[in-house]
Amino acid sequence: MIFWLSLILGGLLLAIAFWPTQRKDSEYLEQLNQTLYVNSMDEDHKAVNFNSLTGETFVQKVKRRITNVKLQLGRFAALKIAIYFCLVAFVSYYANQTFLPFSPIYVLIIGQIVGVFVGLSLLEARQKKEFEMAFPDALNMLASAVSSGESLMHSIIFVGKTLEGSVGEEFKRMGERLQLGESPDTVFRKSCNRFPYQSFQFFVITLRANMQRGGQLKDVITRLNRLMFDARAIEKKKYALTSEARTSAKIVAAIPFFFLFMLQYLSPENYDFVMNHPKGQPILYYVLISEAIGISIVWGLMRGVR
Numbered sequence: 226m227i228f229w230l231s232l233i234l235g236g237l238l239l240a241i242a243f244w245p246t247q248r249k250d251s252e253y254l255e256q257l258n259q260t261l262y263v264n265s266m267d268e269d270h271k272a273v274n275f276n277s278l279t280g281e282t283f284v285q286k287v288k289r290r291i292t293n294v295k296l297q298l299g300r301f302a303a304l305k306i307a308i309y310f311c312l313v314a315f316v317s318y319y320a321n322q323t324f325l326p327f328s329p330i331y332v333l334i335i336g337q338i339v340g341v342f343v344g345l346s347l348l349e350a351r352q353k354k355e356f357e358m359a360f361p362d363a364l365n366m367l368a369s370a371v372s373s374g375e376s377l378m379h380s381i382i383f384v385g386k387t388l389e390g391s392v393g394e395e396f397k398r399m400g401e402r403l404q405l406g407e408s409p410d411t412v413f414r415k416s417c418n419r420f421p422y423q424s425f426q427f428f429v430i431t432l433r434a435n436m437q438r439g440g441q442l443k444d445v446i447t448r449l450n451r452l453m454f455d456a457r458a459i460e461k462k463k464y465a466l467t468s469e470a471r472t473s474a475k476i477v478a479a480i481p482f483f484f485l486f487m488l489q490y491l492s493p494e495n496y497d498f499v500m501n502h503p504k505g506q507p508i509l510y511y512v513l514i515s516e517a518i519g520i521s522i523v524w525g526l527m528r529g530v531r
Contacts, residue, residue, distance in 0.1 A: 316336065317333050360425070
């Protein structure tokens with residue numbers, strides 16, 4: 226009974242920890258979406274359809290994540306995913322045979338679920354880091370092309386041909402879609418699905434407003450780029466101020482598992498008592514549950530820092 230209770234509680238805590246939360250930075254988009262939503266931008270002469278940037282159903286989010294994973298993995302994405310799941314299965318089986326006394330089937334299922342969460346988190350973190358590194362360069366190239374007299378569509382194509390990486394590839398797709406005659410709404414919505422970040426949404430809003438109403442696009446992009454640099458500086462400062470607390474939390478969370486790992490080799494009798502004996506297993510469950518609760522609380526506090 227305690228074993229199943231610990232598994233259910235651990236799964237709930239993992240779901241809460243990795244559940245995507247909406248940042249307050251984009252709350253105004255949702256508010257504007259409630260007041261400015263129109264089916265077509267041209268009907269009510271609105272510059273931006275905010276629903277195309279913020280409105281997504283659960284099925285659409287799942288499809289977007291699957292598409293993004295395929296794009297992030299590149300060629301042979303299915304083969305890479307299969308190899309990753311095989312590695313997760315091997316690690317789960319090895320850990321169960323070496324340290325855990327549980328049923329291999331249950332450990333394999335839990336390991337695959339945890340592996341999916343960890344893999345998605347790593348891919349999204351890598352994509353966001355790459356985007357934040359390359360997007361300011363894309364804005365500088367776009368502003369230079371616009372200031373030299375190029376049209377917006379040709380400026381986007383120039384950025385796609387010049388810039389490397391995922392950001393350059395997305396700009397190239399945007400230019401090709403615009404050349405083929407797709408509406409800007411459809412093109413920008415697909416790009417926002419590829420990069421669902423506030424800075425990219427601000428950029429799309431700027432482009433769509435300029436295409437609809439006109440204006441000094443170069444000055445607007447330059448100011449947007451400056452705001453992005455300032456926001457990145459604030460983000461780095463936030464991580465610098467919370468680095469000590471985050472490192473301490475990671476060390477404290479790893480200590481029980483480190484000593485449990487060492488206990489297997491230093492004192493096999495005590496390790497067998499904790500892992501296999503009916504009177505020692507509640508100690509193991511208490512450690513796992515308390516660690517999961519503590520890590521979830523610390524993770525929530527860190528994600529709540531503004």
